Amino acid sequence: xxxxxxxxxxxxxxxxxxxxxxxxxxxxxxxxxxxxxxxxxxxxxxxxxxxxxxxxxxxxxxxxxxxxxxxxxxxxxxxxxxxxxxxxxxxxxxxxxxxxxxxxxxxxxxxxxxxxxxxxxxxxxxxxxxxxxxxxxxxxxxxxxxxxxxxxxxxxxxxxxxxxxxxxxxxxxxxxxxxxxxxxxxxxxxxxxxxxxxxxxxxxxxxxxxxxxxxxxxxxxxxxxxxxxxxxxxxxxxxxx
Amino acid sequence: xxxxxxxxxxxxxxxxxxxxxxxxxxxxxxxxxxxxxxxxxxxxxxxxxxxxxxxxxxxxxxxxxxxxxxxxxxxxxxxxxxxxxxxxxxxxxxxxxxxxxxxxxxxxxxxxxxxxxxxxxxxxxxxxxxxxxxxxxxxxxxxxxxxxxxxxxxxxxxxxxxxxxxxxxxxxxxxxxxxxxxxxxxxxxxxxxxxxxxxxxxxxxxxxxxxxxxxxxxxxxxxxxxxxxxxxxxxxxxxxx
Numbered sequence: 001x002x003x004x005x006x007x008x009x010x011x012x013x014x015x016x017x018x019x020x021x022x023x024x025x026x027x028x029x030x031x032x033x034x035x036x037x038x039x040x041x042x043x044x045x046x047x048x049x050x051x052x053x054x055x056x057x058x059x060x061x062x063x064x065x066x067x068x069x070x071x072x073x074x075x076x077x078x079x080x081x082x083x084x085x086x087x088x089x090x091x092x093x094x095x096x097x098x099x100x101x102x103x104x105x106x107x108x109x110x111x112x113x114x115x116x117x118x119x120x121x122x123x124x125x126x127x128x129x130x131x132x133x134x135x136x137x138x139x140x141x142x143x144x145x146x147x148x149x150x151x152x153x154x155x156x157x158x159x160x161x162x163x164x165x166x167x168x169x170x171x172x173x174x175x176x177x178x179x180x181x182x183x184x185x186x187x188x189x190x191x192x193x194x195x196x197x198x199x200x201x202x203x204x205x206x207x208x209x210x211x212x213x214x215x216x217x218x219x220x221x222x223x224x225x226x227x228x229x230x231x232x233x234x235x236x237x238x239x240x241x
Numbered sequence: 242x243x244x245x246x247x248x249x250x251x252x253x254x255x256x257x258x259x260x261x262x263x264x265x266x267x268x269x270x271x272x273x274x275x276x277x278x279x280x281x282x283x284x285x286x287x288x289x290x291x292x293x294x295x296x297x298x299x300x301x302x303x304x305x306x307x308x309x310x311x312x313x314x315x316x317x318x319x320x321x322x323x324x325x326x327x328x329x330x331x332x333x334x335x336x337x338x339x340x341x342x343x344x345x346x347x348x349x350x351x352x353x354x355x356x357x358x359x360x361x362x363x364x365x366x367x368x369x370x371x372x373x374x375x376x377x378x379x380x381x382x383x384x385x386x387x388x389x390x391x392x393x394x395x396x397x398x399x400x401x402x403x404x405x406x407x408x409x410x411x412x413x414x415x416x417x418x419x420x421x422x423x424x425x426x427x428x429x430x431x432x433x434x435x436x437x438x439x440x441x442x443x444x445x446x447x448x449x450x451x452x453x454x455x456x457x458x459x460x461x462x463x464x465x466x467x468x469x470x471x472x473x474x475x476x477x478x479x480x481x482x
Contacts, residue, residue: 010421054421057452076379081424082323084479116297178294179479180251183322185426185445185470204426204445204470210479217288229426229445236477238325238451239419 009050010235012041016051031061031069074134081234084167084179084212086142087225091133097141098133100162103195105129107149117222125149129161132196137233141200142205142226151220152196161228169220172179177215181208185229192226206228251478253282257292261312272302272310320429322365322475325420325453327372327407328365328466332374339381343402345435346370348390355387358452360462366390374439376472383446383467392461393416410461420458422449426470433467445470 014033025031032040037048050070055061055087061069091098110118110126110211118126126146133141151161159168166176184207193202205226214222257272266272273281278289293310296302330341351359351367359367367387374382386406392415393400400409407417425448432444444469453462459480 053357056420058423077408082477082479084481099479114299116441119294178478180298181477182299183424183447183477184473185447185468187445187470204428206424206426206447212434226428229428232425234424236323236422236424237419238323238422238436240325240417 002151008043008047009054010237012037012043012051013054015041016055027071027073029071031071033068036131061064074122081181081183081236082129083115084176086164087133087141088164091141098135101132101134102161103132105156105161110146114239118146118219120148127152127156129165131161135177138228138229139196139202140231142192144197144224145221146223147221165221174220176220179210179212182212183208183234187227188226202228206232206234249284249288251476253278253284253288253292254295256282266312268312268314270312272312274309278399315478316482321477322422322477325417327405328374329405330380332382339376341403342373342375344371344373346397346402348397351387355463359387359389359460361389368393368397370406372402379469380437380443381469381472383433383437385465386462386465388462399413404463415455415461417453420451420453422451424449424475427467430466441471447473447475 018024018129020031029215031037034045034048034052036175038045041048055069056063060071060073061199062072063069088100105126107125108128110124114120114126115122115124120126125148127149129143129145129147131143131145132139133143151169152172154221160189161168169176185204186207188202188205189194193199206229208223208225208227209222210221210225211219212223214220257278261272275286275289276292279286282289293302293304296310297304299314301314302311304310317347317455325349329341348366349359349363349369355361355367356363356365359369366389370388372384372385373380373389374384378439388410392410393413402409410417425447427448429437429439429443429446434440447470449464449466451462451464451466452460452465455461
């Protein structure tokens with residue numbers, strides 16, 4: 001039982017995050033009571049308290065003795081790392097509205113490395129999609145996606161690329177089941193910073209390199225997502241073997 | 242079955258990493274054959290090939306048609322993120338020798354936030370341990386660990402703090418079972434950079450904030466580990482709900 005707590009608590013914490021954003025709660029506002037949340041989420045008191053503890057550890061809420069919990073700061077875009085979400089979906093679930101600019105989309109020949117990543121036969125083309133999410137006029141998330149051209153059987157200029165790529169691929173019969181991900185902390189090169197209109201000394205970015213697979217294990221999508229370090233944190237539970 | 246592949250492949254990939262380091266293989270060297278590895282690791286050919294594929298995706302090895310796999314670059318300190326390892330243990334498993342400098346160790350009163358993280362009763366002291374791992378004279382990993390003073394019932398100056406903290410806590414009856422971790426990309430402040438003797442513009446650092454728990458769920462240790470971005474990457478498998 002104790003081993004299950006962290007995961008459930010994290011799920012509830014995520015729902016509390018969403019609730020805070022949805023209800024537009026501001027620092028100083030009171031959160032719903034334990035009893036209200038037990039009813040709302042249909043879970044026990046222990047799980048609610050564990051979730052509160054997590055939010056306290058993040059410095060997001062504060063308990064006042066005998067008077068419930070209060071919001072102390074705005075939630076950052078904290079993302080459960082082991083749960084695979086598309087970027088569009090993740091931003092939406094956090095109540096975050098970021099405009100999505102398509103910097104470039106084109107069909108191209110993959111280089112050797114890209115062909116291996118996507119396990120493509122020689123001669124098969126790929127689509128390269130480069131997008132930028134901005135928030136308050138500043139770059140928030142910069143993405144490069146590569147996938148086999150054959151997955152989308154329509155002219156590229158007839159497709160709306162501003163929405164969820166996961167959803168688009170699903171609509172074309174290619175549902176993503178899991179991803180093998182690498183996480184790194186990087187700075188942007190001069191060229192990259194110029195490309196997305198931000199400062200070269202714009203700090204640290206959290207880079208996710210992911211090979212996305214269908215349920216049969218076939219690679220469907222390779223993505224490089226740069227998350228602005230000041231705005232994103234990811235959480236997960238780690239266990240001893 | 243297909244859902245189990247990535248995990249097993251990642252385990253074998255880690256063992257291949259370790260083997261490359263242990264055998265001192267250099268770029269251009271040939272890896273053991275599939276048959277040799279099947280015997281060595283006691284697994285099937287599919288798993289070996291999946292692991293090779295992962296190493297190829299990392300750009301670490303290259304297949305030559307009909308002539309096996311060759312090492313193309315040195316492995317970085319790629320760490321399976323969902324498996325909880327202490328820093329000392331993780332570095333050792335990668336064949337990495339980094340000297341461990343104790344910058345500071347002291348017993349102190351926790352502030353309110355620290356007391357909440359470790360769920361301490363008022364008045365209970367903590368130990369604050371600050372350490373730095375250097376490699377080739379440059380800062381590699383900067384750690385601050387906080388744990389209840391009561392866990393180690395000896396004078397602090399009689400303890401060897403240069404080894405594994407996980408092991409030390411286990412020897413004192415406090416075995417760590419899991420951690421709730423947050424991952425961030427950060428730059429160092431001027432004071433931090435000065436503290437560890439590196440450049441303020443020293444690029445991006447991968448920060449892990451972790452609350453470590455015993456098997457009964459009690460918090461045992463809170464750690465802040467700064468990993469130099471150019472030297473560390475973490476990997477994991479992410480799944481759709």
